[in-house]
Amino acid sequence: MREPKQSNQSVSDGKNGERIQQFIPPEGVPIALAIASLGSRLGAQILDIILTALVILVCALAIVFTGGLPTNATTILIILLGFLLRTPYYVLSELIWNGRTLGKRITGIRVINVDGRRLTPHQVTARNLMKEVEIFTPVGLLFTIGSQSALEAWLTVLWLLAVVIVPLANRRRQRIGDMIAGTLVVDNPRSVLLSDLALTAPAAQSSQPAFEFLPEHLDIYGKYELQTLEDVLRDTTKKPNTEEIVKIVRTITRRIRYEEPVKPGQELTFLNEFYRAQREHLESLKLFGKARENKYHEHTKTEARKLV
Amino acid sequence: MTDLRIDPRIDSGATLHAGGPNDLLRSARFRLEREAHWRQLDGLVTRAEKGGAAALTYDEVRNLAAGYRQAMNSLSVARDISLDRALVAYLESLCARAYLVVYAPQESLGGLMSRLLLRGIPQAVRRSALPLFIGFLALVLGAFAGYRLCSSDPSWFYTFVPPGMADLRTPDASADYLRSTIYGNERHEGDGLAAFSAFLFSHNTGIAVLIFALGVFMSVPSFILTFYNGLILGAFFAMFRQKGLGYDVFAWLSIHGVTELAAISIACAGGAGLGLAVLLPGARTRGDALRHQAHDAVKLAILAALMLVVAAFIEGFLRQLVQDPIWRLTIGWGMGVFWVGWLLLGGREGKASRGTAQ
Numbered sequence: 001m002r003e004p005k006q007s008n009q010s011v012s013d014g015k016n017g018e019r020i021q022q023f024i025p026p027e028g029v030p031i032a033l034a035i036a037s038l039g040s041r042l043g044a045q046i047l048d049i050i051l052t053a054l055v056i057l058v059c060a061l062a063i064v065f066t067g068g069l070p071t072n073a074t075t076i077l078i079i080l081l082g083f084l085l086r087t088p089y090y091v092l093s094e095l096i097w098n099g100r101t102l103g104k105r106i107t108g109i110r111v112i113n114v115d116g117r118r119l120t121p122h123q124v125t126a127r128n129l130m131k132e133v134e135i136f137t138p139v140g141l142l143f144t145i146g147s148q149s150a151l152e153a154w155l156t157v158l159w160l161l162a163v164v165i166v167p168l169a170n171r172r173r174q175r176i177g178d179m180i181a182g183t184l185v186v187d188n189p190r191s192v193l194l195s196d197l198a199l200t201a202p203a204a205q206s207s208q209p210a211f212e213f214l215p216e217h218l219d220i221y222g223k224y225e226l227q228t229l230e231d232v233l234r235d236t237t238k239k240p241n242t243e244e245i246v247k248i249v250r251t252i253t254r255r256i257r258y259e260e261p262v263k264p265g266q267e268l269t270f271l272n273e274f275y276r277a278q279r280e281h282l283e284s285l286k287l288f289g290k291a292r293e294n295k296y297h298e299h300t301k302t303e304a305r306k307l308v
Numbered sequence: 309m310t311d312l313r314i315d316p317r318i319d320s321g322a323t324l325h326a327g328g329p330n331d332l333l334r335s336a337r338f339r340l341e342r343e344a345h346w347r348q349l350d351g352l353v354t355r356a357e358k359g360g361a362a363a364l365t366y367d368e369v370r371n372l373a374a375g376y377r378q379a380m381n382s383l384s385v386a387r388d389i390s391l392d393r394a395l396v397a398y399l400e401s402l403c404a405r406a407y408l409v410v411y412a413p414q415e416s417l418g419g420l421m422s423r424l425l426l427r428g429i430p431q432a433v434r435r436s437a438l439p440l441f442i443g444f445l446a447l448v449l450g451a452f453a454g455y456r457l458c459s460s461d462p463s464w465f466y467t468f469v470p471p472g473m474a475d476l477r478t479p480d481a482s483a484d485y486l487r488s489t490i491y492g493n494e495r496h497e498g499d500g501l502a503a504f505s506a507f508l509f510s511h512n513t514g515i516a517v518l519i520f521a522l523g524v525f526m527s528v529p530s531f532i533l534t535f536y537n538g539l540i541l542g543a544f545f546a547m548f549r550q551k552g553l554g555y556d557v558f559a560w561l562s563i564h565g566v567t568e569l570a571a572i573s574i575a576c577a578g579g580a581g582l583g584l585a586v587l588l589p590g591a592r593t594r595g596d597a598l599r600h601q602a603h604d605a606v607k608l609a610i611l612a613a614l615m616l617v618v619a620a621f622i623e624g625f626l627r628q629l630v631q632d633p634i635w636r637l638t639i640g641w642g643m644g645v646f647w648v649g650w651l652l653l654g655g656r657e658g659k660a661s662r663g664t665a666q
């Protein structure tokens with residue numbers, strides 16, 4: 001059984017270099033979500049700033065050109081607008097679209113609650129209030145760095161460094177606001193259901209399998225090798241009989257001591273059938289509680305015996 | 309509803325097993341039996357993602373919730389019996405998407421706002437007496453110190469007040485000029501004054517936000533910034549006072565200042581609350597205490613922002629229109645009474661209902 005782990009130990013590295021957060025919804029079944037890269041978060045932030053600046057510009061022009069208001073009131077209105085389109089914009093958009101501002105929608109990321117509940121208004125407000133300290137103020141100071149004294153310039157640089165280092169330094173890439181609010185920015189999950197290889201394999205349809213595998217043939221490999229083979233078979237760019245496929249077949253037959261020769265042109269059929277047989281074998285082992293992670297299972301078993 | 313119910317007995321695949329010429333893998337059978345339901349859920353989730361849950365009919369929403377739980381169930385079974393990585397990955401992302409749709413915030417914005425205004429903010433204010441005391445104390449001490457220092461030696465004024473903010477209002481200016489800034493007529497320097505009040509507003513929001521957010525560092529920066537704001541205030545007041553304009557400037561400051569300075573103190577209180585949580589976490593860990601205190605602090609920050617917006621409106625429209633000091637005092641302190649009344653009386657519940665709510 002899986003223990004509901006402490007949330008800060010639940011980050012692991014995915015296969016494409018992304019970080020995976022094991023996220024436990026109220027139903028108690030952990031779901032893996034990819035933590036958003038800093039690049040896409042930066043992109044979303046820049047898009048948001050551009051969008052809000054555009055809105056302010058358009059509104060300001062509209063107010064100025066329609067006229068009718070005294071200068072004083074006009075200035076105040078424009079400054080109020082600038083104020084409303086900062087933190088309140090982020091809070092309201094993340095509330096309405098469940099953790100997505102316009103920029104986040106475009107870059108395909110979203111905010112979630114770390115502890116698996118729904119995102120609360122408090123969290124959204126807290127994380128975006130901190131944005132003022134983490135992003136707007138230091139960036140604003142950066143623009144005026146020319147007119148600052150040496151000490152002020154150093155302080156600005158230090159501030160920016162501190163803000164940048166925090167999300168780089170923790171495994172979940174949370175900025176300070178995320179930590180205070182208990183939120184996390186993840187990639188929007190996308191789901192594509194690929195076909196089942198055990199069904200679509202060409203030989204599975206024919207009643208007579210072309211290759212016969214004995215239990216000792218299937219006792220070598222584990223889950224890792226099976227799923228690597230799955231990746232190879234799903235890779236549509238690989239044509240049958242390429243050098244790579246032939247090499248894989250040769251390696252497998254040598255490793256499992258498969259006696260019969262595989263005829264040229266039959267390689268892909270062999271791999272498909274081997275995949276099916278191996279999966280059936282490993283799945284039934286797993287049902288009986290003997291999950292095999294990889295081909296070193298014999299080794300780990302003897303290691304364990306030695307320890308005892 | 310019933311069309312989504314999945315027969316939990318895996319044995320139902322036995323007929324398939326016996327009938328088919330090729331015996332299917334157990335995991336493949338598991339997938340074949342449920343795939344239609346997953347795809348149905350997928351369709352519902354896709355529509356809900358595009359148009360929100362409002363895009364679905366009543367029955368579809370029910371199916372979505374039921375389908376979500378079934379998919380979760382399938383996912384946990386699939387992890388145990390299937391080594392097909394594509395299947396587990398699909399189920400995982402499907403469940404994640406369905407989760408995000410099912411557990412979306414359910415409250416309307418209007419409901420949220422009214423709850424915040426009627427109950428959340430006043431209750432948070434009443435809970436944070438100590439931080440509020442610190443916030444107002446910082447401002448009052450600052451103002452007092454500024455006033456005393458500038459009264460004894462006007463050159464302190466140049467130390468405290470940044471030149472951009474003072475404009476031409478320095479101790480060297482004539483009493484007539486200073487009077488004209490208080491009862492400003494837009495004719496001769498309207499633009500300058502408009503820019504000044506705009507500057508003040510953006511200055512004050514910036515200060516308030518900084519004061520609030522820097523409170524995490526053990527309240528000290530919040531206290532210092534608020535104290536400094538008080539110093540400026542005291543210096544200004546002392547300068548006008550020496551020219552015999554004490555009453556007039558008091559009225560001029562009151563009309564928006566009561567709201568604005570209270571907002572700054574409240575922002576400071578929010579920051580101080582966070583700092584206190586770090587300094588004196590009590591039985592909690594520091595992180596927990598900070599997170600707990602953040603609930604009230606965020607509400608104080610929202611209140612401060614709200615008051616700043618109101619102050620900006622008063623400053624932008626009323627201050628130029630209302631010239632009589634009596635009216636300026638009435639409006640300014642009337643707003644003060646309104647804030648106090650709202651914060652002290654709002655969101656009170658009967659003792660019985662409070663007992664059950666806790």
